[in-house]
Amino acid sequence: MAYDGTNFAGFQIQPNQRTVQGVLEKAINKMSKLDEYITVHGSGRTDAGVHALAQVAHFDFPHEISAEGMLRGLNSMLPLDCEITACEIVPDSFHSRFTTHGKRYMYRVSRGRYTNPFKRFYTGHYKYPLDIDRIKEAMPDVEGTHDFSSFVASGSQVKDHVRTIYEATVREDKANDEIIFEFYGNGFLYNQVRIMVATLLEIGNGRRDVHDFLRLYEVKDRSQARETAPASGLYLKEVYYD
Amino acid sequence: MAYDGTNFAGFQIQPNQRTVQGVLEKAINKMSKLDEYITVHGSGRTDAGVHALAQVAHFDFPHEISAEGMLRGLNSMLPLDCEITACEIVPDSFHSRFTTHGKRYMYRVSRGRYTNPFKRFYTGHYKYPLDIDRIKEAMPDVEGTHDFSSFVASGSQVKDHVRTIYEATVREDKANDEIIFEFYGNGFLYNQVRIMVATLLEIGNGRRDVHDFLRLYEVKDRSQARETAPASGLYLKEVYYD
Secondary structure: OEEOHHHOOOOOOOOOOOOHHHHHHHHHHHHHOOOOOOOOEEOOOOOOOOEEOOOOEEOOOOOOOOHHHHHHHHHHHOOOOEEOOOOOOOOOOOOOOOOOOEEEEEEEEEOOOOOOHHHOOOOEEOOOOOOHHHHHHHHHHHOEEEEOHHHOOOOOOOOOOEEEEEEEEEEEEHHHOEEEEEEEEOOOOOOHHHHHHHHHHHHHOOOOOOOHHHHHHHHOOHHHOOOOOOHHHEEEEEEEOO | OEEOHHHOOOOOOOOOOOOHHHHHHHHHHHHHOOOOOOOOEEOOOOOOOOEEOOOOEEOOOOOOOOHHHHHHHHHHHOOOOEEOOOOOOOOOOOOOOOOOOEEEEEEEEEOOOOOOOOOOOOOEEOOOOOOHHHHHHHHHHHOEEEEOHHHOOOOOOOOOOEEEEEEEEEEEEHHHOEEEEEEEEOOOOOOHHHHHHHHHHHHHOOOOOOOHHHHHHHHOOHHHOOOOOOHHHEEEEEEEOO
16 A cells, blocks of 8 residues: 555554554445454554555455455545555465565655755755765665664664665655665664664765764664654655565 | 645635735744734735645835845745745836736646545546547647636636637656646636646547537637646646746
């Protein structure tokens, strides 16, 4: 599914909050018309304001229905900021969270002196000068297997901070005056992408050494990677399964 | 100025409504710090939900201030969905509405089976099949001097419906699955662009004759051009002065 995260308090269901899981479960349970509550399992959470181009979720539906019928039915009931882009009937062994072996995130940085009104919810804005070549030089340091303890939000409960990033790229979209990051890895810690992007922008601005990531892997200290780029620039772009 | 029209009840100031003119006048009057109220004059109104890439407005400011100082000051006080993109000190003879001799509007049509969540406020969605060649064949009929009585919203007070369109184009943005219309003319009637776009889409869908515009100019009957494309796809792209 694709969703515009602007008006959602994140993916995960929460009481008295508008969440993606919440609107999905409401639609699905309306379709099932049974007393037994159907829970939706997402591939992972996304925070408030974070977008998805291809989030994946699964659920057990108690009636016979074609994938096409489910696609139509759900989209007819879902609000316009959440769209089911594809539906498939999967074997019972499939689990959207436990069987994924990778995710790809995109981060859009908009440039310019002031925030473009049309991009305020869809990019992170960075108004300071950037030397893109410095960022390009730093990107290979992001790839590989590292302890990302310096890049995890303090609220995280996860103990193991070792993750592998298979691919980390940056490109300039000159027509739109944007810089686009992509990160493909086996899994990401809470706020990891947003903290990495903020650090990469500081490298581009010259406030950090080009190879500061190598130092940050060593020190394992969240306070050293100070900033977190805004949620508005982050997109869950792909979730990988066998 | 550029503004995202989504959360504005249009350009023109109205009591108890959030309007572009309203937020502008609030910012300017805060800067002037005088009792005398400063009114902003726009080049024309835009409706609720209609966007602007380059709206123009003027006002008389009672203090000495550089254009650069005004640009900074206003942007620091304006909400993020309205951005002053340029500021100039103009002669007293300039009037943003009375001295304009043309405007350019753009209309973005998004395609696809369902509305893309990221485009719901920024395009008009058309899910039916379209033959772009039929639309291209119709575009020259839109250009020229015509009586646009069939294309004016019924609420309009304006009596003279003759306008000149210097240029009317359509192009496909295949990467984004959109169709982009542009109309450059000496002036536009209330809802004219949105009614013309809806009519052109019906031509593209085969529900109207390719040259139906010629008939519609003759009949001068609003009920014949039935639909009005949504405000969300419309952008005021340029306002022309000498």
